[in-house]
Amino acid sequence: MNIRKLAWKNLFRRKSRAVFTGLGIFLGIGTFVAISSITMRMEGAVRDKLDKFGANILVTPRTEQLSLGFGDISLGGTQVAHARLTGEDERSIRSIALSDRLRMVVPYFLTAADTSGKNLVWMGIRPKDIVESRPWWKVQGAELSAPGEILLGSEAAVALDKGPGGTVESGGKTFRVAGVLQPTGEKEDGMIIAGLDDVRLLAGSPDGVTFFEVAALCKDCPVEGIVAEIGTKLPGAKVSAIRSVVESRKAAVDQFRRLGFGVSAIVLTIGGLMVFVTIMGNVQERTREIGILRAVGFRKRSIRALLFWETGWIALAASVSGGILGSVAAFAGAPLFGAERGRIEVLPILVGTAIGLALGLLGTLPPSRRAAALSPTEAIRSL
Amino acid sequence: MSFITLENVSMTYGSNGTRTTALSGVSLSIGEGEYAVITGESGSGKSTLLCLLGGLQLPTEGRISISGTDLSTFSADNLAGFRGRTIGFVFQAYHLLPYLTARENVMVPMAIDKKSSREKIERAYTLLESVGLSGKEERLPSQLSGGECQRVAIARALVHDPPILLADEPTGNLDSATGDQILDLFSKLHGAGKTILMVTHNRWNIERGTRSVLLRDGRIAEDNPLRPVHRASRPAVPAQAGG
Numbered sequence: 001m002n003i004r005k006l007a008w009k010n011l012f013r014r015k016s017r018a019v020f021t022g023l024g025i026f027l028g029i030g031t032f033v034a035i036s037s038i039t040m041r042m043e044g045a046v047r048d049k050l051d052k053f054g055a056n057i058l059v060t061p062r063t064e065q066l067s068l069g070f071g072d073i074s075l076g077g078t079q080v081a082h083a084r085l086t087g088e089d090e091r092s093i094r095s096i097a098l099s100d101r102l103r104m105v106v107p108y109f110l111t112a113a114d115t116s117g118k119n120l121v122w123m124g125i126r127p128k129d130i131v132e133s134r135p136w137w138k139v140q141g142a143e144l145s146a147p148g149e150i151l152l153g154s155e156a157a158v159a160l161d162k163g164p165g166g167t168v169e170s171g172g173k174t175f176r177v178a179g180v181l182q183p184t185g186e187k188e189d190g191m192i193i194a195g196l197d198d199v200r201l202l203a204g205s206p207d208g209v210t211f212f213e214v215a216a217l218c219k220d221c222p223v224e225g226i227v228a229e230i231g232t233k234l235p236g237a238k239v240s241a242i243r244s245v246v247e248s249r250k251a252a253v254d255q256f257r258r259l260g261f262g263v264s265a266i267v268l269t270i271g272g273l274m275v276f277v278t279i280m281g282n283v284q285e286r287t288r289e290i291g292i293l294r295a296v297g298f299r300k301r302s303i304r305a306l307l308f309w310e311t312g313w314i315a316l317a318a319s320v321s322g323g324i325l326g327s328v329a330a331f332a333g334a335p336l337f338g339a340e341r342g343r344i345e346v347l348p349i350l351v352g353t354a355i356g357l358a359l360g361l362l363g364t365l366p367p368s369r370r371a372a373a374l375s376p377t378e379a380i381r382s383l
Numbered sequence: 384m385s386f387i388t389l390e391n392v393s394m395t396y397g398s399n400g401t402r403t404t405a406l407s408g409v410s411l412s413i414g415e416g417e418y419a420v421i422t423g424e425s426g427s428g429k430s431t432l433l434c435l436l437g438g439l440q441l442p443t444e445g446r447i448s449i450s451g452t453d454l455s456t457f458s459a460d461n462l463a464g465f466r467g468r469t470i471g472f473v474f475q476a477y478h479l480l481p482y483l484t485a486r487e488n489v490m491v492p493m494a495i496d497k498k499s500s501r502e503k504i505e506r507a508y509t510l511l512e513s514v515g516l517s518g519k520e521e522r523l524p525s526q527l528s529g530g531e532c533q534r535v536a537i538a539r540a541l542v543h544d545p546p547i548l549l550a551d552e553p554t555g556n557l558d559s560a561t562g563d564q565i566l567d568l569f570s571k572l573h574g575a576g577k578t579i580l581m582v583t584h585n586r587w588n589i590e591r592g593t594r595s596v597l598l599r600d601g602r603i604a605e606d607n608p609l610r611p612v613h614r615a616s617r618p619a620v621p622a623q624a625g626g
Contacts, residue, residue, distance in 0.1 A: 001490035001503055006483075013482035292478045295439060296492040296539065297467015299460040376439040 003302060007309035014282075021278040021311070022318030024271025025360055029319045029352040031267045033326025034333070035260030036348035041334045042253045057227055059093065059212035061085055062238045085209040089234055093214060096229040098222065103215040106133045109196055110210040111203035115170040118159055122170075123191045124199025133213055134188075140164060141179025144195060149178040151193040159190075168192070171202045256337070268359055275363030279311060283371040291376045300372035307368040308361055315360025322356065323349035386415035386578055387436060387547070392445030394431050394601075405431040406442070407601040413594075415546070418569075418579045420589045420609075423598035429582045430551070432598065436580055437549045438466045449547070467492060471540030475552035477532040479524040485511060485535045486520040492542045510538035514568060530561035537568060548572060550581040554588060566591050 011018045061084055085107075093105050109124035127144040130137065141164025144151060152162060157180045160168060166177040175194065183189055200206050216226050223241045231239045283290070290303055298306075327344045394406040406428045413419055423429045434440050435447055438454050441462075447454045449469060457465055479488045489507040496503070511520050514534040524532050533553060540548055550569065554562030562585075570591055573579050581588065589595050590609065597605035 001487055001494050001500075003494050006491070006494050009482055009487070288478065289480060292474075292480070293491070294463060295437070295466065295472045297463055297543070298495060299463045301460070302495045377434045 003305050004309050007306055008313060010306075010310055011313055017278060017282065018314050021275055022314040022360075024267075024274035025315050025318040025356045026271075026322040026325075028264060028268035028271035028359070029322030029356040030326040030329070032261075032264035032355065033323045033348040033352040034329040035257070035264055035326075036351070037327055037330030037345040038334055038337050039253060039257045039260060040345050040348070041330065042256065042337055056216055056223060056242050057214035057230065058240050058242055059085070059089075059214060059230060059234065060210075060238050060240075062236055085212065085234075085237060087207045087209060089209060089237070090212065092233040093212060093230055096226065096233060098216075098226050098229055101217050101222075101226060103217050104129065104132050104213075106213045106215075107196060107209040108211050108213065109199045109203070109205070109208055111199055111205075113170050113202055115192060116160055116162075116168045120156055120159070121187075121191045122199045122202060123188060123193045124196040125193060126196050130193075133215070136184065137188075138182040139179035140182060141177070144178055144193070147195055147198055148173070148175055149195070150175045150198075152177055152180045153189040153191045153193070154181055154183040155190040156192055173202070268355070272359045272363045275311060275315070275360055276366060279307065279364050279367040280370070282310075283307070283367045283374075286371075287374060290371050290374050294374070294376035303372045303374075304368040307364050307371055311360045311364040312357065315357045316353070318360070319353040319356025320349075323352040326352065385412040386417070386450060387411075387413040387580075388446075388448045389435070390446045390448075392435060392442045392447060394428075394435060394440075395443045405601055406435070409445070409601070409603055411596065411603065411606070413578065413580065415578055416573070416576055417594055418573045418592040419581070419594040419596055420592035421580060421582045421596045421598065422584065422586075422589060423604075427598040428601040429598055431601075433549055433551055433580065433582050437470050437472060438462050467495075468543050469545050469547060471537075471543075471545040471548045473533070473536050473540050473548065473550040473553045475555040477524070477529075477536045477556075479532055479535055479539075481524050484521045484523055485516060485527065485531075485538075488524070488535050489538045489542060492539060506542065507538070510541055511535070513541075514538045528561070529557050530564060533557060533561075533565050534568070537565070537572075541572075546576075547578045547580070550579065552583055552585075553581065554583070554585060559587075562588075 087107065090105050090107055094102065096102075106125065106129040110121060111124075112119060112121050115122075125133070130144065139151060150168065152160065157163060157177075160166075162168060162177050162180075164177055164179050168175050168177065175192075175198070181188065181193070194202075197206075200208055214226070214230065216223055227239050227241050231237070293303060293306070327349055330348075331344055389409055389411040392406060392409045392411075393404065396403045396405060409428075409432065421429050421432060435442055438447075438449070438457075441447075441455055449465075452465070454462065454465075479485075480491065483491065486504070486507045489510055490503050493503045493506065498506075508520060511517065511534075514537055516531060516534050516538070519527065519531065524535070527535065533556075537553075548569070553569070554565050557565060566588060569579055569581065573593075579592075581592065583589065592609055595605065595607045595609050596603060
């Protein structure tokens with residue numbers, strides 16, 4: 001027999017009270033763990049999507065705005081590039097120290113060319129890069145597979161009045177329309193997409209690159225570090241991280257997290273108050289028992305320890321079971337919040353258990369002090 | 384030689400408006416191995432005296448010392464430790480914890496001791512055997528008779544082998560035959576050298592002691608030595624509680 005065992009025995013004496021004491025913690029930790037797990041899954045989903053879809057770094061030639069005019073007459077302005085990008089720059093990008101974090105480096109070449117009587121923009125891209133860099137493209141017809149084949153943006157197809165299997169003329173060459181892109185709402189709707197080398201030849205720039213899209217693996221990736229390294233390798237280039245999408249999605253997740261933690265905090269506060277009220281009532285009910293223990297030599301700290309052990313057992317059981325329930329709820333409910341089911345997150349359970357235990361013990365602090373302060377004579381009224 | 388000494392002890396409850404004096408200027412000296420029986424009407428101050436003697440509270444005036452140690456020098460926690468080692472309590476209503484077995488109840492005072500579980504269990508078995516409860520160690524209080532519960536309470540009081548036993552109407556809830564058995568147990572413990580202070584209303588219990596102290600209105604009205612009678616012959620009283 002020791003204090004721990006004495007506390008354990010007392011729990012089974014008042015099962016319903018023990019359950020009620022733990023209920024607040026159980027619900028609070030359940031909510032906390034469910035929200036934490038779902039938030040983690042959502043953050044993971046955002047990162048996965050960023051990794052899967054598109055680039056997060058853009059490399060373009062550094063340009064300067066040049067004003068043109070004569071005297072007071074303004075002729076507008078033009079952008080002047082300091083240096084042009086070439087195919088050689090792709091090797092420089094891939095040689096950075098953080099190259100293991102690069103998922104893809106895709107060169108693009110843009111040019112305007114007369115196409116069957118219409119002046120349209122051509123986008124050159126290696127056919128093999130399309131799947132990874134533009135996974136949202138949906139093609140009616142076939143993908144690019146050979147030189148001389150093109151894809152038409154939806155608006156370009158209307159302008160040229162061409163569809164899959166048709167042909168267009170440009171630069172004295174005939175190109176076969178392999179497919180037509182479904183509308184994307186982006187600029188490529190009005191473009192002609194062709195193999196990188198075809199477009200370079202069309203523009204007479206066999207090694208030219210208009211810009212690079214770089215996709216870094218973004219789970220905890222140091223995008224800023226990668227941007228800086230590429231900037232060092234390509235001093236004539238402007239390297240910028242595409243942040244808007246990341247930040248808007250993160251903002252949504254953060255908002256959800258704040259709301260969730262707010263709800264958890266309210267439930268946990270109620271849980272803490274439930275512990276406080278029930279343990280205070282428990283002390284009141286057990287005044288005589290506490291008096292007996294004091295009479296047989298229990299010190300104040302022994303009484304406090306007894307109550308802390310009792311609540312500790314309850315809080316531990318409630319936290320662990322609440323954590324498991326929260327995890328299962330998160331696992332089942334993750335798809336409702338746009339996250340994949342994935343696996344059970346252990347970290348929220350551990351953190352939740354620690355919070356639940358702390359909360360239980362915190363709620364016991366005032367009642368335990370009150371119990372310890374009880375005079376043995378007041379406690380044993382029959383004496 | 385004086386073992387327990389009360390010097391001009393007074394005990395007042397309440398604040399200015401509602402002051403109640405439970406004990407007033409009580410001086411008493413009890414020698415080691417004495418068996419003092421404290422009697423008195425309700426409200427005479429018996430309970431207060433027992434609380435003070437047991438170190439459950441400290442007097443508002445005067446000084447109490449046990450074995451030469453002034454109780455007022457202790458902090459509340461140290462007093463609890465002293466109490467645990469020096470004084471065993473036996474209550475009228477047994478005050479056993481209902482969710483613990485007889486053995487576990489006896490082990491309760493040892494819950495704060497740094498002894499091995501095996502030592503504690505052995506001690507509990509030995510004590511229960513000494514009070515005649517062999518074979519009933521694993522019964523809950525609800526499965527024991529009143530007399531058996533009181534025996535468990537006595538065994539619990541003896542856990543730390545205290546030199547002093549304080550008993551508050553230990554036979555108050557028992558029929559006369561069972562009460563006699565409990566008193567026999569006290570006589571046996573007295574014979575083994577324990578100092579016993581017993582509060583009682585029952586005049587037959589007085590005869591078991593070596594000294595009778597009568598309290599009246601918070602003061603000692605009589606203090607007489609007695610010749611102990613180990614088996615008082617008293618008229619049969621119908622049983623009030625199971626024994």
